[in-house]
Amino acid sequence: MEKQPEVIRDKACMRAWSRRLRFEEGKEKRSLALVPTMGFLHEGHLSLIREARAYADLTVVSIYVNPGQFSPSEDLASYPSDLRGDLRKLSEVGGVDAVFCPGNLYDYGSSDGVVNEGVFAAPTVPAEEAKASSCLEDGGSGHESWIRVESLERGLCGKSRPVFFRGVATVVAKLFNIVEPDVAIFGKKDYQQWRLICRMVRDLDFAVKIIGSEIVREVDGLAMSSRNVRLLHGERDKALSIYKALSEAKSAGLNGQSTCQEIKDLVVQTVSKAGGKIDYAEQAGSAYRSG
Amino acid sequence: MEKQPEVIRDKACMRAWSRRLRFEEGKEKRSLALVPTMGFLHEGHLSLIREARAYADLTVVSIYVNPGQFSPSEDLASYPSDLRGDLRKLSEVGGVDAVFCPGNLYDYGSSDGVVNEGVFAAPTVPAEEAKASSCLEDGGSGHESWIRVESLERGLCGKSRPVFFRGVATVVAKLFNIVEPDVAIFGKKDYQQWRLICRMVRDLDFAVKIIGSEIVREVDGLAMSSRNVRLLHGERDKALSIYKALSEAKSAGLNGQSTCQEIKDLVVQTVSKAGGKIDYAEQAGSAYRSG
Structure with a gap:
């Protein structure tokens, strides 16, 4: 019986887990592969996980339906999900060390970013100073940083999905910064997305190797997709x-x-x-x- | 006599140096502070470096005049520089472990990003596949990924410097990904820039603590700036x-x-x-x- 993957829901815990396992005392540094998914896993996802194991010592699968890549007219609310089924499949496929299922990755509570959260806890700015805000900041403390891959995000799927690629690039950057992988695996079913992630990694100097993995199809030739269930x-x-x-x-x-x-x-x-x-x-x- | 800081020009060498020093075998993990500068150093910069030493075991100063933050009408060509003088000052101030003076950080040679550079050398995509490009990609393989902090980049200095903040956010992300610091120090003289970097770090989950350091002034009250020489x-x-x-x-x-x-x-x-x-x-x- 395969070891159950660790299920991690908090981003600080995820990063701490990654650092602990990659730099375990007395052991050689271990490499880590990330397989980012939106869950409702099928054989296509499982093929990415098998690919990951060929590239790294540790495998983390993230399951996160990213609201940042859906426009209001798209199917965020009805995107299929089945976390329990996903965890069962991940146990069965074997070799998955952790599953990262975060809550809302765009909710920063009352933090305005001046005091950094995560690995550091102690505030470094006096309270009265942290409250002083320019008129610009009166707009609120919501998420406002987006990565734009300005040529590759245009055209093809970008034409009908106006916020899709900025949302994908941004959440992938967030996942890279939280999980700190050496390798990340993307399916070539989403070809434009794969090319765009490669470009972002090059342009922003992320220390992550991007692997594009072949499409997995049903017997009749249909490319596997979580949305096929509909x-x-x-x-x-x-x-x-x-x-x-x-x-x-x-x-x-x-x-x-x-x-x-x-x-x-x-x-x-x-x-x-x-x-x-x-x-x-x-x-x-x-x-x-x-x- | 203080030890001379190591001068590093290549980004792959910079990352390797950082990883080697932070995770030196048989030693406890050491923290690293980054002080990003555009060179022509003055007492304000040196105060950032002294601040850095209070937060981390290792200090890296980067010297890079970032073309990405200058619009064509601005003073990129005439921005003052004196690398030899800077290196002398950094030796004198002491406690600087490395100086990162890269060449053009936006020059990726013929790489289109599909094969990741840096820590990994071996191509993973067959040559004929790497050459297949969508019509979108015919636009070339130049830098096209930019981080936009959409509210904070508007107004104040953003009004008269249209590309400044996207350029700053993007190069800081690149430096974070290359140097991999635990802490980074920014001067509050550039207040909007400091707040914007804090927001970017929060929104993209960078594992970097941002310290805002107080303005250093001349005796008469003028805020120190490399441009004052003009x-x-x-x-x-x-x-x-x-x-x-x-x-x-x-x-x-x-x-x-x-x-x-x-x-x-x-x-x-x-x-x-x-x-x-x-x-x-x-x-x-x-x-x-x-x-």
Whole structure:
């Protein structure tokens, strides 16, 4: 029977756990891999965890439905969740050392940031000084720092999800600073997200190696996703048309007889014919470009 | 004779040095304080360094004129510098373990971020895959990730320096990720900057304690600044009027007989009379507010 992963809910405890395990006295420094998830785990997530174990001595899985990446019109309230089931799956897959399930990561209580929370407890600013605030600060002490990856966040999924990528970049930075991993694993199903995280890590000099992990599909070819559970019978066929269209596009590209525009039209046609609604279909800059 | 601080120019070497010294084998973990500067050091900087030593076992001073915080109309090209003089002063003040003087921190060579640089060297993505780029990525592989502290970056100095605070927040995050300090010291001369860094650290969960250090003034009251060297004889009096005006404002506020507006007018009057040009004069939200 596999050892149960430790379940950690507090961010200060999470960082302390990470530091204790990575720098255990009398032992060589151990590396740590983080697999960030929003829970409702499926085989795709489990493949990320298996990948993590190949890269590091310790594996932490985070489960956090990040409100920062949902706009008001999106499905934050109905995002599927099943923490008990997730913990059971994580025990079964084995090799997970800790599961980080924080409460609201954007709730700083009454802290205005001047006295740093977390590893340090004692206030360093006299109370009357901490209260003096510029007119700008009268706006409140809510979360207001966002990481923008200004080119990669635009276009593709960014067109229809205006706050998605700034929310993802910001929460990933927060998780990196809390968990302090050496490696983090992201699925290439969310390709734009993976590229954007790589760019953020490079641009902000995070000491984290980013691994992009291959898509895991159902037997019929549908990419695994927590949201698939919401597909009704007829919708599943529509969703499948994406994979079908991309496979056709790949064949056409490799065949070399079609232009970019023709391949794009083919994708639109295949998805539309199945009753799918297309947000965007764009060709990559250099891949699959033919004469 | 004080030990000479180590001079480090490469970011990978800087991080390796920090990790080696903080986690020296057989020794207890040592804490590290960072004092970020743009060089041309004066007594104000040296006071930050003395403060740093009270908070940590190791002190690193960074010297980097950050292009990311200057707009094209600002004085990046003429910002004063004297690295040799700075290193001499840092030796004399004592207790500085390393000086980090990097080259261009925004130059990533041909890396597009997909293969992480720094502590990891080996590529993890097959070459042909790394070359595939979305149309979005055709824009190039330049720096594009910026941290925005959306309320605190507006107003006050933000009004006349549009990219200043995003540049400061971003380079400080980079320095934190490279040097990995436990504590960082900022001067309160740049009050808005200090508050903004505190907010960023809170919002992004950086494991760094931020210390705000008191302003150091010349005998006549002028706040020390690297840019003071550019004041001609007549301009020094104009600059001094800022301190004079703020001192008068403080007295008037403590006296309790003036309204906020009257105090603000007093400041504008005193500076204008001395021939100074005012960018802004604003009252704090709660401090010095009288009946």
